[in-house]
Amino acid sequence: xxRPTIKDIAAAAGVSKGAVSLxxxxxxxxxESTRSRVLGVASSLGYRPSVTARALSSASADAVGLVLVRPxxxxxxxxxxxxxxxxxxxxxxxxxxxxxxxxxxxxxxLYQRWWAEHRVDGVFLVDLLVSxxxxxxxxSLGMPAVVVGGAGHHxxxxxxxxxxxxxxxxxxxxxxxxxxxxxxxxAGLASLLHTVRRDSAFASSVVDGVVVAGDYTAESxxxxxxxxxxxxxxxxxxxxxxxxxxxxxxxxAADLGVSVPSELSIVAWDDSVLCxxxxxxxxxxxxxxxxxxAARALVAVIGGASPTDVEDVLPELVVxxxxxxxxVG
Amino acid sequence: xxRPTIKDIAAAAGVSKGAVSLxxxxxxxxxESTRSRVLGVASSLGYRPSVTARALSSASADAVGLVLVRPxxxxxxxxxxxxxxxxxxxxxxxxxxxxxxxxxxxxxxLYQRWWAEHRVDGVFLVDLLVSxxxxxxxxSLGMPAVVVGGAGHHxxxxxxxxxxxxxxxxxxxxxxxxxxxxxxxxAGLASLLHTVRRDSAFASSVVDGVVVAGDYTAESxxxxxxxxxxxxxxxxxxxxxxxxxxxxxxxxAADLGVSVPSELSIVAWDDSVLCxxxxxxxxxxxxxxxxxxAARALVAVIGGASPTDVEDVLPELVVxxxxxxxxVG
DNA sequence: GACCCTAGCTAAACCGGTTTATCTCCGGCT
DNA sequence: AGCCGGAGATAAACCGGTTTAGCTAGGGTC
Numbered sequence: 001x002x003r004p005t006i007k008d009i010a011a012a013a014g015v016s017k018g019a020v021s022l023x024x025x026x027x028x029x030x031x032e033s034t035r036s037r038v039l040g041v042a043s044s045l046g047y048r049p050s051v052t053a054r055a056l057s058s059a060s061a062d063a064v065g066l067v068l069v070r071p072x073x074x075x076x077x078x079x080x081x082x083x084x085x086x087x088x089x090x091x092x093x094x095x096x097x098x099x100x101x102x103x104x105x106x107x108x109x110l111y112q113r114w115w116a117e118h119r120v121d122g123v124f125l126v127d128l129l130v131s132x133x134x135x136x137x138x139x140s141l142g143m144p145a146v147v148v149g150g151a152g153h154h155x156x157x158x159x160x161x162x163x164x165x166x167x168x169x170x171x172x173x174x175x176x177x178x179x180x181x182x183x184x185x186x187a188g189l190a191s192l193l194h195t196v197r198r199d200s201a202f203a204s205s206v207v208d209g210v211v212v213a214g215d216y217t218a219e220s221x222x223x224x225x226x227x228x229x230x231x232x233x234x235x236x237x238x239x240x241x242x243x244x245x246x247x248x249x250x251x252x253a254a255d256l257g258v259s260v261p262s263e264l265s266i267v268a269w270d271d272s273v274l275c276x277x278x279x280x281x282x283x284x285x286x287x288x289x290x291x292x293x294a295a296r297a298l299v300a301v302i303g304g305a306s307p308t309d310v311e312d313v314l315p316e317l318v319v320x321x322x323x324x325x326x327x328v329g
Numbered sequence: 330x331x332r333p334t335i336k337d338i339a340a341a342a343g344v345s346k347g348a349v350s351l352x353x354x355x356x357x358x359x360x361e362s363t364r365s366r367v368l369g370v371a372s373s374l375g376y377r378p379s380v381t382a383r384a385l386s387s388a389s390a391d392a393v394g395l396v397l398v399r400p401x402x403x404x405x406x407x408x409x410x411x412x413x414x415x416x417x418x419x420x421x422x423x424x425x426x427x428x429x430x431x432x433x434x435x436x437x438x439l440y441q442r443w444w445a446e447h448r449v450d451g452v453f454l455v456d457l458l459v460s461x462x463x464x465x466x467x468x469s470l471g472m473p474a475v476v477v478g479g480a481g482h483h484x485x486x487x488x489x490x491x492x493x494x495x496x497x498x499x500x501x502x503x504x505x506x507x508x509x510x511x512x513x514x515x516a517g518l519a520s521l522l523h524t525v526r527r528d529s530a531f532a533s534s535v536v537d538g539v540v541v542a543g544d545y546t547a548e549s550x551x552x553x554x555x556x557x558x559x560x561x562x563x564x565x566x567x568x569x570x571x572x573x574x575x576x577x578x579x580x581x582a583a584d585l586g587v588s589v590p591s592e593l594s595i596v597a598w599d600d601s602v603l604c605x606x607x608x609x610x611x612x613x614x615x616x617x618x619x620x621x622x623a624a625r626a627l628v629a630v631i632g633g634a635s636p637t638d639v640e641d642v643l644p645e646l647v648v649x650x651x652x653x654x655x656x657v658g
Numbered sequence: 659g660a661c662c663c664t665a666g667c668t669a670a671a672c673c674g675g676t677t678t679a680t681c682t683c684c685g686g687c688t
Numbered sequence: 689a690g691c692c693g694g695a696g697a698t699a700a701a702c703c704g705g706t707t708t709a710g711c712t713a714g715g716g717t718c
Contacts (some may be wrong), residue, residue, distance in 0.1 A: 003445040005704055016668045021706055031666060050446045052390070053704035055381045056673045063426065063448075073617060075415040077602050082411040086404040089429040095448075097392065098425045100418040116332040117379045118673095119392075119424075218602070247606050273406050273547070273603060277576050288402060334674055345698050350676060360696060382674035385703045447703095 004045040013041045024049070055118040064298060065097045065120040067107045069127060072100050074217060077244055079272050080287055081126075084148070087291025088124070092299065104129075108137065115143045122302045124148050124294060125157070128193045146298040149290070151197045158307035160294045164194045167283055167315045168201035168239075171267055174317055175237045176205075179326035180265060184210040184235035186224040186245055195241065198269075202239070210235065214245050221245025225252040229264075236326045237265040243272045246280055250322065261324035271318055281323035285315035333374040342370045353378070384447040393627055394426045394449040396436045398456060401429050403546060406573060408601050409616055410455075413477070416620025417453070421628065433458075437466065444472045451631045453477050453623060454486070457522045475627040478619075480526045487636035489623045493523045496612055496644045497530035497568075500596055503646055504566045505534075508655035509594060513539040513564035515553040515574055524570065527598075531568070539564060543574050550574025554581040558593075565655045566594040572601045575609055579651065590653035600647055610652035614644035 006024075010017045015034060022029040023038035030038075055061040066088075068081065075081065089096060097120055101107050111134070114120045122144030125134050128151075138145040139156040147159040175183055183206050188195045190213060202209055212227055214220040221240060225248070228235055240246035246268030250260060258264050268275050271284035290312055297310055335353075339346045344363060351358040352367035359367075370376075384390040395417075397410065404410065418425060426449055430436050440463070443449045451473030454463050457480075467474040468485040476488040504512055512535050517524045519542060531538055541556055543549035550569060554577070557564055569575035575597030579589060587593050597604050600613035619641055626639055 006706095007704075017705080018669080018707075019667060022667095025706085029666070034666080048442055048445055050385075050704055052381055052384045052447045053673090054706075056379075056385055056675090056704080057706040058673070059706070061381070072415045072419040075411065077408065079406065079408060079411070082404065082408070083406075085427070086401045086429065089427075090401040095426045095428045098414070098418075098427050100415065113377055116377055118381045244602065247602070251606065273573065273576070274606065277580065277603065278606060335676095336674075346675080347677075347699080348697060351697095354676085358696070363696080379674055382703090383676075385674080385705090386676040387703070388676065 004047050006047075006049070009038065009042050009045060009047055012045065013038050058118070061118050061121050063095045063097050063120050064092065064295075064302075065099075065111070065114050065123040066126070067110050067123070068098070068100045069102065069104055069107050070100055071102065075100060077218075078216070078242075079274075080242070080270055083287035084126075084291040084294075087288035087293075088295040089291075090288070091292040091295035094121070104133075108133065111137070111143070112141065115141050122146070122298050124298060125150075128154070129191055130193050130196055132193070144298065144301040146294055146301060148294045149194060151193055153309050156307060158297050158301050159309045160290070160297050160312060161309065162285060162290070162312040163314055164197040165201040168198045169205050170314070170317060171239055171283060172202065172205040174319075175239075175265060175267070175323070178237075178265065178324065180237040181326065182233060182235040183237045183239065184212065184228050186212050186214045186221060186228075186238060186240045186249065188214060188216055188241035198241065214241060216242050216244060218244050218248040221248035222252045225249035226256075229253065229256055229258055234264075236263070237267070237323070239267045239269070241269050243268045243270050243274045243280075243282065246282070247274050247278050250278060250280065260322050263327055265323040265326070267317075267323055275318075275320070279321040281320045282318050283315045284318045285312065333371075333376050335376075335378070338367065338371050338374060338376055341374065342367050387447070390447050390450050392424045392426050392449050393421065393624075393631075394428075394440070394443050394452040395455070396439050396452070397427070397429045398431065398433055398436050399429055400431065404429060406547075407545070407571075408603075409571070409599055412616035413455075413620040413623075416617035416622075417624040418620075419617070420621040420624035423450070433462075437462065440466065440472070441470065444470050451475070451627050453627060454479075457483070458520055459522050459525055461522070473627065473630040475623055475630060477623045478523060480522055482638050485636060487626050487630050488638045489619070489626050489641060490638065491614060491619070491641040492643055493526040494530040497527045498534050499643070499646060500568055500612060501531065501534040503648075504568075504594060504596070504652070507566075507594065507653065509566040510655065511537075511562060511564045512566045512568065513541070513557050515541050515543045515550060515557075515567060515569045515578065517543060517545055517570035527570065543570060545571050545573060547573050547577035550577035551581045554578035555585075558582065558585055558587055563593075565592070566596070566652070568596045568598070570598050572597045572599050572603045572609075572611065575611070576603050576607050579607060579609065589651050592656055594652040594655070596646075596652055604647075604649070608650035610649045611647050612644045613647045614641065 006017055006020050010020045019030050020038050023035040051062045125145055125147045135155045145157055147154050147157050150159050150161050151164055185202050212224040214224050246266055250266055253260050253264050260266055268280045268282040271282040275282040301307055335346055335349050339349045348359050349367050352364040380391045454474055455477045464484045474486055476483050476486050479488050479490050480493055514531050541553040543553050575595055579595055582589050582593050589595055597609045597611040600611040604611040630636055
């Protein structure tokens with residue numbers, strides 16, 4: 001009734017446990033004839049090695065980890081992460097250990113625990129902070145890790161990243177070409193590295209650009225938009241740091257009777273069903289493919305490859321109905 | 330440098346491994362003084378038990394599993410699952426082992442493997458089929474499991490469910506009260522149990538109701554809508570099985586010059602940011618809370634509680650701009 | 659023929675816990 | 689005094705693998 005263990009196979013094949021282990025793992029020390037006999041018995045018994053037991057003797061755990069620091073409620077609306085996870089899965093044969101925690105301290109604690117307990121072979125690091133302790137932690141633990149969506153190189157870690165600086169510049173250029181001069185930005189969390197990157201790109205290509213902080217929720221997007229449109233000289237274009245805030249912003253504009261795009265142009269970062277349906281001009285990147293790329297990188301690092309930085313393709317601006325020429329005057 | 334093991338604690342406290350194990354797990358067999366000494370040593374050494382090793386001697390694996398059968402690409406748009414996962418996480422202290430596979434066979438194989446390998450303590454079963462082999466499999470494996478979103482009771486398994494039948498009836502009543510007589514439905518996958526439930530509820534409350542099959546993608550929603558609106562006597566109201574198809578349907582209606590809601594009423598199953606923004610009348614349920622409830626149920630079953638069926642609150646119809654009185658004549 | 663080397667295998671230790679059998683000591687009862 | 693019982697602890701087996709040390713038989717070399 002129970003699943004067969006290595007001992008059952010050894011008994012059935014008339015050899016020792018050790019020989020079975022060597023045979024199954026394709027290592028030298030057994031003859032070809034013994035090996036094939038063992039393999040035959042194993043498959044006929046429907047043998048499946050126990051990852052748990054294997055992990056105990058410091059081998060693979062057959063899983064990789066991902067920790068998300070979020071208030072759980074807010075997570076559900078962020079299609080980005082689910083897309084990312086789906087992409088990761090497409091390139092991994094192993095399982096993904098996923099946990100949502102509410103603080104950075106818990107996150108770090110969790111990584112250490114997982115590693116100490118041999119629960120994972122490696123981890124993805126997302127939402128990189130400006131000065132992120134994880135960048136030092138991973139090499140010190142000797143834990144394979146890949147930074148996902150950071151901005152370039154990070155210490156000794158492998159990294160899969162997109163050029164937020166260049167992307168922001170391209171968005172601003174698009175708006176400038178349409179005649180916009182008063183361009184504003186609704187930013188994401190200031191603690192995140194990519195926010196800082198986008199901030200600096202924005203600051204260096206827009207003179208006197210107004211930046212309002214947001215937190216990726218619809219409420220913050222609406223609030224920021226109301227604030228911007230209530231200014232003495234309101235912007236003629238707003239760039240949002242994610243899709244949810246942009247859609248909320250578009251709604252506020254509609255409520256205030258500000259017509260889009262003739263009076264106000266709106267651009268969203270990260271394309272999604274939401275933008276497609278709201279006909280919002282959006283900076284589109286293939287998040288699924290991004291996740292797949294990250295998974296490939298992590299698998300490589302776990303396999304012993306030396307860490308490399310992979311730059312993702314530059315996000316592409318998909319122009320829809322929400323951006324147009326700046327109003328005259 | 331390595332993390333301390335139970336052996337280190339035993340040495341430091343001057344007792345045996347076994348005594349440490351008993352002390353740490355709060356079991357009888359050691360004196361209070363020894364127990365407190367062991368606990369002191371353990372915490373001062375920063376001891377963390379290895380789940381891997383513990384799982385090996387048939388104890389808890391400290392993780393639960395969820396397998397999704399989907400083409401990975403399509404998954405990213407389904408906010409439902411991510412909401413659900415976020416909700417589950419909110420009620421679990423353990424990790425979630427998540428894997429996406431492409432066939433039902435792989436799914437079953439994976440459940441068996443996880444259980445045989447002590448990787449999980451229990452699993453969630455989603456997307457229940459009309460005649461689902463998993464319902465028999467779980468009790469035969471002795472694997473704790475909770476059916477999420479099935480329709481009522483399932484064999485010996487615990488279940489957290491919503492009454493799709495009553496919900497569908499309430500939607501139809503809403504439409505009938507508005508004067509609609511030609512009501513159509515764009516269904517989800519026919520192999521899923523809840524689709525069948527909704528089908529039968531729909532059939533018994535709508536005479537001559539047309540049902541078109543969809544697969545939850547925007548494309549299928551658009552196609553179905555075009556088909557329905559092209560009929561000799563097109564419906565005056567359409568009920569969609571998810572938000573993505575409903576939004577796509579609304580767009581098709583707009584393209585065809587069919588005005589919503591004066592000529593066509595639209596109702597979506599499962600509310601989301603998408604519906605909120607598209608001002609679609611939607612059947613709203615708190616997916617996050619649903620996931621949390623499922624997690625509580627699974628934790629209870631793992632803890633040895635006898636399986637029970639928990640009925641979720643009836644989804645509530647949130648009336649927005651997309652449903653209105655039937656056109657006269 | 660003595661010696662060494664190696665392929666092929668076994669037995670046993672090990673990973674880090676849990677669990678069971680056993681052993682000792684002490685107090686209470688008759 | 690002798691017996692029993694239970695508390696408190698230990699040693700050892702066990703979970704299912706991997707890995708290492710050691711044994712044996714056969715072949716090559718001088």
